[in-house]
Amino acid sequence: MRHLPVISPTMFPRRGAVLAIALVSLTLVAGIIGHQVVRVTREMRQQRMQLAELQARKLVEAVFRSSVDRLQQEPEWTGGQWSIPQGVVSRDSAAEIRISIQQGRITVQAHLPTAAGNGCRITRSGS
Numbered sequence: 001m002r003h004l005p006v007i008s009p010t011m012f013p014r015r016g017a018v019l020a021i022a023l024v025s026l027t028l029v030a031g032i033i034g035h036q037v038v039r040v041t042r043e044m045r046q047q048r049m050q051l052a053e054l055q056a057r058k059l060v061e062a063v064f065r066s067s068v069d070r071l072q073q074e075p076e077w078t079g080g081q082w083s084i085p086q087g088v089v090s091r092d093s094a095a096e097i098r099i100s101i102q103q104g105r106i107t108v109q110a111h112l113p114t115a116a117g118n119g120c121r122i123t124r125s126g127s
Helices: 015-073
Strands: 079-084 095-102 105-114 117-126
Touching (some): 015 079, 015 095, 015 105, 015 117
8 A cells, every 4th residue: 555645834835825926916907907997988988978079060060051041041030949869860869959049140059968978068159
């Protein structure tokens, strides 16, 4: 019968050190991944806000030009309010357009709410 050698704690003094290094490494990797997730989330939110602002600017310009033409054809026109359904301009929510005319001066305001916050509000005025 063979006898197995006896393993004493002094034979492997660094066994706990390897475990500690592995735990520290995993903690660092988890921290880096968490930081990257937060960064990407912020970037996506910023891009959505920039897109909403660009869409609102384009919408205001188009409505303003249309309002100038309509006011030339109908001098009695006083403006109005439009509600654009969800999905037409923004997939997050419906857009709102307000056109007001005072003393021949046209003011167009577009509001595009987003799911991430209060959205974007753009105003353009002119004659």
